[in-house]
Amino acid sequence: MDFQVVVLAGGNSKNLTPLVSKELPKPLLPVANCPVLYYVLHQLEQSNLKDLIVVVEGEDAALLVGAWISGTFIDRLHVEIAAVPEDIGTAGALRAISHHLTAKDILVVSGDLVSDVPPGALAATHRRHDAAVTTMLCSIPVSGPSESGSSGGKDKAKKLGRYNIIGLDPSKQFLLHIATEIEKDARISKRILHAVGQMEMRSDLMDAHMYAFKRSVLQEVLDVKDTFQSLKEDVLPYLVRSQLKSEALLNRTPQGEENGNEKVSSQNNQAFISRILANASTPSFHGIYSKNPDGSSSTRKTHKCCVYIASSSSYCVRLNSIQAFMDINRDVTGDADHLLSPNNIIGPSPKLGTKTTVGPNCRLGEGSEMGDKCQVKRSIIGRHCRIGSHVKVVNSVVMNHVTIGDGCIIQGSVICSNVQLQERVELKDCQVGAGFVVTAGSEYKAESLAKKEK
């Protein structure tokens, strides 16, 4: 397939502090002891999409990501790493690497997508319709089974406040309307309604940040609209909005359209009438618009904006918040454990003390040690962690090289690498940034602990 894949891996993400840091950029954030970027790359590899450009924000982060990819996917993928400045947005990032794009179609994937939807399916849909853009939509993830605790439920309500309004044609193949802003009332263009007749407005779908673009279209839009920052908020809505009237931008062949229209007065009536009659029953609404007064050459161009709707049983979540991070970690070890390919399962069992129990849906990293009478439930523990005795870890993520003293109780928290928890620390719903030291006996609830930036 002549597809070039751009993985927008991002870099530092404010939503995810203190989990991410200079040493640990977002693409390398471990999800079940495996960098989040792995999940995307793995899916791409499965779909046989092996020509990749991974775009990372910031030079340092790019080096780190590059090192990891070349270590993991050597000989499996053809990967180019591109570093772009921070905060230029998704469209900005694509603009920066635009000259690298050569294939006919470009697949753009967000690097924080954890999904089992094959990217190949999206690519195939795109090709089938010869679309200008195809976007993947998935059901809004229901934030986890109830066992995730009270905090999950609260967050779910919040999440439902932010959804997209998506307008689809009756066959659910074309994207007719997209709006992300919910503050105002939805405004739907009448023009497209006239063309389609009926539009289904869905608010239960989410833009999964996986797009296929026609390269020429993408490059031209990025080129002409130099203020566009975001793919989701600028480029995609623009393409959707202009889908029935795209020649101004996408088909730069002046050929005196205006003059042509003026000339069409009386002698071309016949042609117009035939067009009117033809309109009565056109199979596809795009066809109506692409037809022409004289029926042959085209003064009007339309482009198609298609959708690929992932089936509701598939898993598709973006790691863009701490809650999402928790959810994904839980799901990947639980319901969606098929995402972890066998070769990702951790090697030798860690050393466990006596009477230490590790419940189901847990993952323990290589070389970690645990003392006596510990309890681990629905949690992930990274590599080379030292955990003392009488420690309880529930619904939490513990990254690598963490030291946990005796008698600690950790619930619903994220402990980043190299953190030291001294004895009898109690954490509930906290995030502890890398390298932080929690003093003995302290208790925290719903707090974010991190080292002060130097």
Add this chain to the structure above:
Amino acid sequence: MGAQKKGATARVSEDPEELARHPLQAILLADSFTTKFRPITLERPKVLLPLVNIPMINYTLAWLESAGVEEVFVFCCAHSKQVIDYLESSEWSSQPNFSVTTIESHNSISAGDALRLIYERNVIHGDFVLIRGDTVSNMSLTQALQEHKDRRKKDANAIMTMVVKQSKPSPITQQSRLGTDELFMAINPVTKQLLYYEDKAEYSKGFISLDKTLIADNPSVILHNDKQDCYIDICSQEVLSLFTDNFDYQHLRRHFVKGLLVDDIMGYKIFTHEIHSSYAARIDNFRSYDTISKDIIQRWTYPFVPDVLCGSSAIKVERQGTYRASDVTLSRSAQLGSFIFIGQGTKIGNDTKISHSVIGERCTIGSNVTIEGSYIWNNVTIEDGCQLRNAIVCDGVILKSGAVLQPGVILSFKVVVGQQFVVPAYSKVSLLQQPTQQDSDEELEYADSTSGTGELRSDKLNGDIAPDLSETASELGTGGVGYIWKVFEGAYDEEWRHSVAPIPTDKLVKLMLDRDEDEELLTQDGNVISASGELKTDSDGNGSEDDDNEDSRDDYVSFEKEVEATFLRAVHENVKVDLAVLEVNALRLSYNMASVDCGGAIFYSMMKLAVESPHNSASELHRNAADIVTTWQKLLKSFLHDIDEEIEVILKFEEMCLESAKDFAALFPQILHLLYDKEILQEDAILRWADEKEGADESDKVFLKRSEKFIQWLREAEEEEEEDE
């Protein structure tokens, strides 16, 4: 909730009995409350106009009978006597198991009035079918009724089921084939609940707006532009009482349906029932008259077609859709095209060509006449050599030889067109003069007093009309009788939309080109604004918001004035504080202001009063202000609920000191202190104001500097407090 449910189930168990007790009822509105069929409807009610030679109301009644309705209440207003007389003399008065009762009114001006009157009569005892007397249908009601009843059992708020039908409006003219405006509906695909209804969409607006809660509440909503409202509604009794409760509801759709959709307080719901294979359409204008006539001739409305409806009277259907009564006198050389209807006793001369037309009874048509796509009613005389294209010709019209009717002409009763006269396209000709006070159609629809008195006019007409007409003879050529109604400015352009004539092709071409240009503009607008990056997703909103802002500023000024007047009245007339609060609140609601605006406005009025009352020195002014503040502090306080509002007052004060009441400038810190003492402003508000101002321009900080001491004092006091803790 539990109690309600119980009530609902109790109703379910009663339901079969109820059905048995009450026969299915229908309300038939035999008045459209519009003026679209003028000038014809000045003389005869719309429901009695012949549709393929049979009065419209017959189609409606016949369908109601076949659909299982047992009791019909015919509401008549305009020309009510004609309707009643007709029904009494017709077969409908003597049908077994089908009773037709007329309800007469002389002063109803809308469907709302009609339904209110029917409610008062207390004749409707259960679910009923609401229909106009100009609806043609052959759908089966069984399923729709069943759906309606089932829904009612589950949800007592489901009070209405609207029948809709697939019909995509033309992409060029944006109107349906019935000539009605395009209709936008949002329907929940699962429950079929109607969520949005817009039939008066402005052409100029390029978008429609859906309320955000609507989308939030329904994960999937289908927005339809391809449905037609059949104006057949299955209603529950509540519909009538709703009309009575909301006495301002006039129009069934524009007020009632939209009113229910917007107002979610009562929680009433409207559902839709889509018909697929059966026919239902309403004659709304001349174009739908034309379309539906053709549908009837082509038998889409079977069994409601002329030969069946007329029963034994001899109308034969011949090949190519030609309907011919038995005693038509037809010249051998006359050429009858396809899809025509010729009524009894009509004579047609030599070499006359007729196609796609309806010709009524006892007409005399001369030789060499061409009739295309026209509707000729009864007793019409057409002399030799006339040409008619897409015209409606009412009873008793005489076309003298050689007269030509251009497309879209309407000739009302007994008009005479002179020899060789060419009636221009879209003319409406009547013996009656055009009512003078005509404004736009829209306004007339409800303020139309003539619809009730039309009867009188027609009586007069039967007397002597000759003197009137002698002067106007020239208007329709030599020997012509009648007035050509004027078309109003602006309306002329729209005349083709509702005309009986097909839309001229050059018009279509023009529209198409217009639309292209519009689109270019629209897309460009979208591009330009989004390119500027100001509004990322919804760029169309940009312009209108600015307008809104301006409007609201104007509003605020007049609001402030009103508040000031209220306040002064309160001061001078010693109105109690509570009452003043009420009054200001009422103002706030009517101007749609927030309570923060009230606080600012009241404070402004108070200070203004202080300045305006006599004073010689600054200290006197301060005393004035102190007095007023002390007296009215409760009023002011009742609009300052939180810190933000208090800050607003400080900002307002600052503004005043700079602009309208410079006398206060020197007193700024004192007044601030005063407000603090009176507990109108909390120290938090003052401190936050100070903080906010910290970063402002030097010029902005004048007053901050002046009150520095006071603020300093406040800060210290606060710190002390903290230390105490």
